[in-house]
Amino acid sequence: MAIDTATAYAPDTTSSSLAAVAKATGTRYLLALFVTLAGKPCAKLVPVEAIDQLVSDGAGFAGYAAGAMGQRPADPDLVAYPDPASFTPIPFVRPGLALVHCDPHVNGEPWPYAPRNILASVLRTADARGLTVNVGAEIEYFLVERDPGGALRTADAADTSRQPCYDARDVTRMYDHLTEISAAMNTLGWGNYASDHEDANGQFEQNFAYADAMTTADRVITARYLLSVIAEKRGMRATFMPKPFADRTGSGMHLHLSLWNSDGPTFPAADDARGLGLSPTAYSFIAGILEHACALQGVIAPTVNSYKRIGATSTSSGATWSPRYATYGGNDRTHYLRVPDHNRVELRGGDGSANPYLAIAATVAAGLDGIDRALDPGAPGGDHRRDTLPLTLLHAMEALAADPVLTGALDTVGPGVSDYFTDLKRDEFFAWHNTVSAWEIDNYLTAF
Template identity: 30%
Template sequence: MDRQQEHVLRVVEERGIRFLRLWFTDVQGSLKSVGVAPAELENAFTEGIGFDGSAIEGFARVVEADTLAMPDASTFQVLPWPNGAEAGIARMFCDITLPDGTPSSADPRQVLRRALAATEDEGYTLYTHPEIEFFLFEPQLDEWGRPVPIDDAGYFDHLAHGDGHDFRRAAIDMLETMGIAVEFSHHEGAPGQNEIDLRYADALTTADNIMTFRTVVKEVALSQGCFASFMPKPMQEHAGSGMHTHFSLFDGDHNAFHEPGAEYQLSITGRRFVAGVLRHAREISAVTNQWVNSYKRLWGGGEAPAHVCWGHNNRSAMVRIPMYKPTKGQSSRIEVRTLDSACNPYLAFALVLAAGMRGITEEYELPPEAEDDVWALTDRERRILGIEPLPSSLTEALHVMEESELVAETLGEHVFDQLLRNKREEWRAYRGQVTQYELQNYLRRL
């Protein structure tokens, strides 16, 4: 037993922890939890907690159902939401293994671990910084079955004692109590829409933090009489919610994306990373934007990126190079704007990283910068500039992903096949729906 595990056992005893929740995700990024009594924790560290993997979406076939959840002691935290600390409830993330100790090929956390290990073999460490958007709605839908935002505020609006303001303060207090540092928070552009930005951390820690973040936000919302949604596009007339994520590679203490005197201070390594993300953008869309509803966000305007291009101060671009701070060379980074806040962060980060690293190792050439508002260009103008569209639907994204060697290699055969199967079923179910649009436009006319 290592020192971190011994420390957790000591804290559990000293703080009177009575319930331990072991967390992990399925291939879609849904949070799963199994409870363990403190008396069983030492055994859980050494032997894991067994469960039926065939009951978890995409984990295992019935004939190979035995699976173990191995707690990661470095992720131990007491849960602070209502009555959590008082009731003595804590959580840890788990790595999923087979009974012989082999990492499970179906575990999204292991997928990211593999991608990070391959990157470390090249001498780099990946750091990420997500800007997470979400909506707060009233508990009840309106008479037409539509969600009702808790306020009518807009971008950066400050409402004295407003619901969103109070909510963000409570959510941030809870996150920071759990050791998750927050950098910024504000009201976003749509009614009821908020954004909370997490501070830079290594990619695996960030992915764990995002899963915790989504749980915290939903818990705080329930405690305040509303509900939170990370649905990419819940309201037709307003912009959707994304998770613009900043990426940077470090070689030891050196930011590999920084080069003084280069254009935008972006190094050749950074330029090749961006080129890789762009070249493989269509292939990874079914993971970074995995829901039917995701493509209504991407193609619904509101500064959402729908085309494969990059820019410096261009918020219509898929990849943006943020403003460089002359006194902070370590802050050089790229911002990928496609990701949904409802994506599986383990798989999404693994694929963005794999695409960027492919650009570095194969020395991809960065295409010309998109200087215009890409949305304002005609299709012909975009074609002349060599700007491709992202997939416009989940089914199109799946067709592209199916042919991708990079995605199959990064996710592994099991996760790759399970995602394709699961998402094709989602598309078939969606395709059979009769929508309100069809009823309004065709029912009486035809």
């Protein structure tokens, strides 16, 4: 179903405009959606007859029940107000269905623990400097199923080659899934320009055009939702877990970032002695991200499983594609920050479990700190920047808690969010650490 994207994404906050767009697209129900700090999508299904009420009163949620939202059972409702600019018809999921991203409030004030509110606040700090942040995101994922014994396996039983990346046959067998996702993205005006088989058996990626930072973060959440429900229609499960298979490459979420001002992009420079075609602004932005890389990992790689991707030494294909050091360089995918051209930098440290709002907010805050302090990243690929990234989620949380710039970014709407987040993730680490694994039984049961 084609839609007028100029109308669908018009930044109008009136209930009548949202109702008009819903009517124009044949929408009967809206998913009023927000995500938790852990990235869980939460929604209420709202009939179009209640759009006026949704816009004026919001959709009420018991925040504690939703998950990681900084609430206790006794706290007042979390009320999610829709952003009409994010209206997204999704009739390819269900006829007449649309989605709208929401900004959670409590007692009439933006809720500090809401990821979308955090990103909006950080973007306002960039805007105050006369800068617009544009972001592109690469979403990698696996298509899997469980065998009769419950073990995880690749959904395509024929996808077994040692180096399946870009294999035309593997892509063709998943033609129906990939083309349905591609058509959905292009119907929505996202500019899907390629779909491919990634480096691991069962791993795929669909690329779409960059946009402003908030739009891209919304689209990552929407894309994950679409990928999940469309895969389920075919009896598969789409997983964004960083490393579901020990012997295969993990799934990243690479972010391509650029800064723009009223004159256009700020990164390109005609005269660059370092040879990357970048401006001093770009180099300081890079330096800021490198300066805060260890703390940043706690936000862009926020699970126990993330560090099995980062720490992998080998895979069945022969490469991990996951950086282990905070370095930067040109068109070289082994770096933490790759500079594919003079218009952007690619952050390769994040993975499929990252909350896109928090990931972009923290990355932008780190880069702006580099600009504010006129930091210099040194020569591309310089060994003096070979800071080892955190080895585990616990190490990452220690680095994050000690970094005032990134904790400040998480606390930008209100205090306490960074402490809540780091405590939540430490608890996650110890819940995993306290679980006796099959590896321990195999290695220790009769060893002594």
